[in-house]
Amino acid sequence: MPQHLRGGAVTAREWWADGERTLGTALGRLVPHEYAEPSLLPGWTRAHVLAHVAGNADAVTNLLHWARTGVETPMYPSAEARDAEIERRAALAPPELEAEVLAATRELAEAVASLPEEAWTAEVRTFQGRTVPATEVFWIRAREVWVHAVDLDAGVGFADAPEELLAAVVDEVFGAWSRRGAVPAVTVFAGDREWGSGGVAVAGSLADVAGWVTGRTAGEGLRCDGPLPALPRWI
CATH class of the missing domain: 1.20.120.450 (dinb family like domain)
Structure with missing residues (x-):
């Protein structure tokens, strides 16, 4: 958990x-x-x-x-x-x-x-x-x-899920990437929440972040200071 x-x-x-x-x-x-x-x-x-x-x-x-x-x-x-x-x-x-x-x-x-x-x-x-x-x-x-x-x-949609659950899902995705040594070079922001420490900043709603990091969307609704990077698979 x-x-x-x-x-x-x-x-x-x-x-x-x-x-x-x-x-x-x-x-x-x-x-x-x-x-x-x-x-x-x-x-x-x-x-x-x-x-x-x-x-x-x-x-x-x-x-x-x-x-x-x-x-x-x-x-x-x-x-x-x-x-x-x-x-x-x-x-x-x-x-x-x-x-x-x-x-x-x-x-x-x-x-x-x-x-x-x-x-x-x-x-x-x-x-x-x-x-x-x-x-x-x-x-x-x-x-x-x-x-x-x-x-x-x-x-x-992800927007229908509880926000704390979505945050926990994003935690799990980053945790899975970390265990595989595959964390992308991004820092992701959703309100006052933050994941990663890479040089590419990505921001958006928690629902949009969850959709992107789980591979369900191409990052629609997100803001980035450059092209959105390709992400590793979650599981």
Whole structure:
């Protein structure tokens, strides 16, 4: 969970609940032929995004099973298995895919509601290999549902997300770049928030910054003292 996040798991749990509702709203706006159309995530259709969202719900439910039982239950068996499941679900007819998204989301909500209080401090491991307390699942899922609700391009934008959540997403992007030694030579400003220390200054709203650094936009709405630089991938 991002270090600056005020309220910790309590705040992230609220973001998760609101994000699931927002994703459901975006899903409900889609008509069947739109599932096969491109999403805002390069290379993926809307069906791929929804398939991933369903798989992520299953994966987070696995972590809660691990926390409850103490039996190691990885989010995904492997990257290859995760990708194959995305392709399987993306090929489903739209009503079947919608049903799988809703079922996976419902099972996750039931797992959250039934987890004993003492199990929330149990340690589990994310797909990236970090060992975290089970409370981290709220941030993991909140980030997924909000960003992918935007990816569906169905009337939800980054401006609809809580500002602190967007700041946490930008924190995570810069953190991912830093771990790979790939931080671009930029300093990004959004109000009184600042990321990076490079020579190219980029400024704009938090929503526009989040869209750019996550690779969902080309930087529309941002101001720069030169051409906007190319950015590394987020994940």
